[in-house]
Amino acid sequence: xxxxxxxxxxxxxxxxxxxxxxxxxxxxxxxxxxxxxxxxxxxxxxxxxxxxxxxxxxxxxxxxxxxxxxxxxxxxxxxxxxxxxxxxxxxxxxxxxxxxxxxxxxxxxxxxxxxxxxxxxxxxxxxxxxxxxxxxxxxxxxxxxxxxxxxxxxxxxxxxxxxxxxxxxxxxxxxxxxxxxxxxxxxxxxxxxxxxxxxxxxxxxxxxxxxxxxxxxxxxxxxxxxxxxxxxxxxxxxxxxxxxxxxxxxxxxxxxxxxxxxxxxxxxxxxxxxxxxxxxxxxxxxxxxxxxxxxxxxxxxxxxxxxxxxxxxxxxxxxxxxxxxxxxxxxxxxxxxxxxxxxxxxxxxxxxxxx
Amino acid sequence: xxxxxxxxxxxxxxxxxxxxxxxxxxxxxxxxxxxxxxxxxxxxxxxxxxxxxxxxxxxxxxxxxxxxxxxxxxxxxxxxxxxxxxxxxxxxxxxxxxxxxxxxxxxxxxxxxxxxxxxxxxxxxxxxxxxxxxxxxxxxxxxxxxxxxxxxxxxxxxxxxxxxxxxxxxxxxxxxxxxxxxxxxxxxxxxxxxxxxxxxxxxxxxxxxxxxxxxxxxxxxxxxxxxxxxxxxxxxxxxxxxxxxxxxxxxxxxxxxxxxxxxxxxxxxxxxxxxxxxxxxxxxxxxxxxxxxxxxxxxxxxxxxxxxxxxxxxxxxxxxxxxxxxxxxxxxxxxxxxxxxxxxxxxxxxxxxxx
DNA sequence: ACCAGGACTTAAAACGCTTGAAATTGTCCT
DNA sequence: AGGACAATTTCAAGCGTTTTAAGTCCTGGT
Numbered sequence: 001x002x003x004x005x006x007x008x009x010x011x012x013x014x015x016x017x018x019x020x021x022x023x024x025x026x027x028x029x030x031x032x033x034x035x036x037x038x039x040x041x042x043x044x045x046x047x048x049x050x051x052x053x054x055x056x057x058x059x060x061x062x063x064x065x066x067x068x069x070x071x072x073x074x075x076x077x078x079x080x081x082x083x084x085x086x087x088x089x090x091x092x093x094x095x096x097x098x099x100x101x102x103x104x105x106x107x108x109x110x111x112x113x114x115x116x117x118x119x120x121x122x123x124x125x126x127x128x129x130x131x132x133x134x135x136x137x138x139x140x141x142x143x144x145x146x147x148x149x150x151x152x153x154x155x156x157x158x159x160x161x162x163x164x165x166x167x168x169x170x171x172x173x174x175x176x177x178x179x180x181x182x183x184x185x186x187x188x189x190x191x192x193x194x195x196x197x198x199x200x201x202x203x204x205x206x207x208x209x210x211x212x213x214x215x216x217x218x219x220x221x222x223x224x225x226x227x228x229x230x231x232x233x234x235x236x237x238x239x240x241x242x243x244x245x246x247x248x249x250x251x252x253x254x255x256x257x258x259x260x261x262x263x264x265x266x267x268x269x270x271x272x273x274x275x276x277x278x279x280x281x282x283x284x285x286x287x288x289x290x291x292x293x294x295x296x297x298x299x300x301x302x303x304x305x306x307x308x309x310x311x312x313x314x315x316x317x318x319x320x321x322x323x324x325x326x327x328x329x330x331x332x333x334x335x336x337x338x339x340x341x342x343x344x345x346x347x348x349x350x351x352x353x354x355x
Numbered sequence: 356x357x358x359x360x361x362x363x364x365x366x367x368x369x370x371x372x373x374x375x376x377x378x379x380x381x382x383x384x385x386x387x388x389x390x391x392x393x394x395x396x397x398x399x400x401x402x403x404x405x406x407x408x409x410x411x412x413x414x415x416x417x418x419x420x421x422x423x424x425x426x427x428x429x430x431x432x433x434x435x436x437x438x439x440x441x442x443x444x445x446x447x448x449x450x451x452x453x454x455x456x457x458x459x460x461x462x463x464x465x466x467x468x469x470x471x472x473x474x475x476x477x478x479x480x481x482x483x484x485x486x487x488x489x490x491x492x493x494x495x496x497x498x499x500x501x502x503x504x505x506x507x508x509x510x511x512x513x514x515x516x517x518x519x520x521x522x523x524x525x526x527x528x529x530x531x532x533x534x535x536x537x538x539x540x541x542x543x544x545x546x547x548x549x550x551x552x553x554x555x556x557x558x559x560x561x562x563x564x565x566x567x568x569x570x571x572x573x574x575x576x577x578x579x580x581x582x583x584x585x586x587x588x589x590x591x592x593x594x595x596x597x598x599x600x601x602x603x604x605x606x607x608x609x610x611x612x613x614x615x616x617x618x619x620x621x622x623x624x625x626x627x628x629x630x631x632x633x634x635x636x637x638x639x640x641x642x643x644x645x646x647x648x649x650x651x652x653x654x655x656x657x658x659x660x661x662x663x664x665x666x667x668x669x670x671x672x673x674x675x676x677x678x679x680x681x682x683x684x685x686x687x688x689x690x691x692x693x694x695x696x697x698x699x700x701x702x703x704x705x706x707x708x709x710x
Numbered sequence: 711a712c713c714a715g716g717a718c719t720t721a722a723a724a725c726g727c728t729t730g731a732a733a734t735t736g737t738c739c740t
Numbered sequence: 741a742g743g744a745c746a747a748t749t750t751c752a753a754g755c756g757t758t759t760t761a762a763g764t765c766c767t768g769g770t
Contacts, residue, residue, distance in 0.1 A: 105480065139432075399748085
């Protein structure tokens with residue numbers, strides 16, 4: 001039998017892998033199916049499919065064609081196992097956070113550019129950081145990008161032993177960990193600068209609770225107020241990261257003797273709550289009270305809120321996080337690095353000079 | 356050498372797998388490491404770790420102990436490959452949607468109960484449904500749960516050949532696919548019933564664009580208006596699923612001769628936009644205008660909005676979706692099933708009798 | 711005619727786990 | 741003591757890729 005003929009025979013042997021599974025699902029074609037279809041070894045097919053130089057042009061075309069015909073798709077699990085690399089970055093997110101959503105979006109593009117994929121694991125009411133991270137590890141993530149982790153520093157350091165950890169958005173007290181964040185105190189400082197520049201004195205701060213981030217922002221507020229000689233006007237009301245907190249804070253204020261001329265909220269969600277409550281109470285913004293948020297998340301940009309806020313540059317943070325991971329994985333960086341980005345004020349419609 | 360002694364020797368042979376990788380990362384312990392540590396075969400260890408009956412109590416304890424000591428964690432990729440089952444449900448979500456966030460939360464708990472895990476793949480501006488689904492398949496998801504897919508019905512059917520597809524939240528015209536959704540037209544109908552019951556006649560609808568869901572809701576509005584003899588008052592203004600659309604719609608209305616007495620928005624986000632714009636314009640809600648949303652997502656529940664809306668019972672939809680997947684995978688169900696849940700009105704503070 | 715060297719290909723050994731069959735050990739009878 | 745049987749444990753063959761070392765074929769040069 002001539003080799004050419006043999007080959008031709010094989011190419012027509014099967015009908016394209018349309019064998020149906022008992023549940024009606026086609027069985028997934030594998031490398032071998034593609035290989036026998038073109039009469040080559042799985043090795044060659046693998047080479048072609050990964051774009052490794054070596055196979056001839058003719059082979060390349062035939063393989064690509066056959067793979068397309070069969071609807072072949074590489075099996076990640078198998079290739080991860082074989083290559084001992086998953087090329088996967090594990091990302092822990094709070095699925096309810098709009099800001100995280102933004103980060104994930106940019107992480108995706110950044111990761112893709114350097115040839116990595118993302119696997120997401122989300123925090124929910126019934127799913128804590130521990131399980132989220134375990135999941136990521138079970139998928140063999142090569143690095144862990146944790147968005148706003150709340151775990152104690154030493155737990156994160158321990159984790160870092162299993163896979164490089166990149167903490168995003170949170171300061172970690174002198175730990176040997178990669179951190180990407182913005183200078184939260186500086187951000188709030190900029191807000192206060194802006195407001196005092198407009199002539200505000202009575203600037204109230206709606207707090208964000210007990211996390212590290214909240215602490216930094218609160219400190220930024222206090223420091224800036226004192227810097228402007230407004231130490232006496234420092235006023236912090238309890239709150240958290242939700243719209244509800246903002247609304248409660250306003251109700252609390254309305255009970256008091258008089259309103260401050262400006263309200264700075266821990267984040268945008270909280271600020272939206274403030275805005276909504278003020279609107280309902282018939283208080284003009286920014287006419288009577290100026291309001292500022294933090295995060296520049298999708299909500300704040302909406303024309304209906306048009307909130308002055310501080311941008312955390314999700315895009316930049318995402319890029320730095322991915323870069324940090326890649327440096328660890330592909331460039332053997334050992335020393336931890338902390339990237340602190342400068343936040344910047346986004347002036348929109350909720351701030352103006354006091355009446 | 357006595358067997359007992361041999362065994363003891365081996366248990367002390369290594370130090371717990373603390374060998375450090377060049378990047379400072381511990382190398383991941385494998386089944387074999389646990390096995391040699393307790394002087395057993397990997398088969399036994401595997402059995403114990405998966406809780407398969409067979410191994411003796413003593414063995415069980417020793418293995419569990421050793422695994423914990425080493426910090427052993429099963430490698431999903433390897434076990435998926437070996438067992439030819441990933442026990443993974445692929446979920447496609449729009450990471451910016453609060454409603455999807457809710458669904459994911461419930462999907463997680465539902466999946467866990469039946470021994471499956473979730474892998475999430477998200478839609479972003481630069482990541483379309485196709486890539487999202489490819490990713491899911493590359494992870495070897497056994498079934499695909501697509502939240503609000505926009506792909507044409509035939510594309511979904513084609514996909515269903517590769518892995519069972521469960522479309523959530525969207526009607527699919529008579530396709531051979533599993534669908535879990537709520538009766539959107541009925542939901543909007545309930546809203547109109549409620550409003551007319553309160554005495555409203557001029558009820559305006561802010562549309563959601565051109566998706567199937569938007570079509571159903573719009574139809575529900577029209578039908579219900581006619582049913583109540585208010586066909587003349589049917590009025591639909593263009594919009595979409597964002598706060599911006601709601602706000603624009605209101606600005607448009609304010610330019611007109613006079614306001615309707617009630618506004619029904621395509622979804623909660625849109626309704627929030629309506630609410631914000633009305634508040635800014637000094638229009639009292641529900642005093643002058645009643646507002647209703649759709650989805651009962653986290654935003655609407657906030658006291659600062661306290662939006663009357665329709666609940667899509669995320670929890671129930673999630674459960675049904677997981678059940679559908681499991682029936683396909685473990686119980687060989689072949690015939691497609693459509694689960695249509697009844698939505699229910701959630702009365703809150705933004706509706707009242709017209710002035 | 712022969713061989714070096716390049717251009718392609720491929721055989722086969724991992725990768726870390728699961729699993730059905732086979733082997734081992736122990737127990738209880740007779 | 742011998743055997744049957746149940747309880748444990750292990751063997752070894754995969755799973756679908758990757759990857760390295762080893763081929764196979766040509767092409768030219770001598």
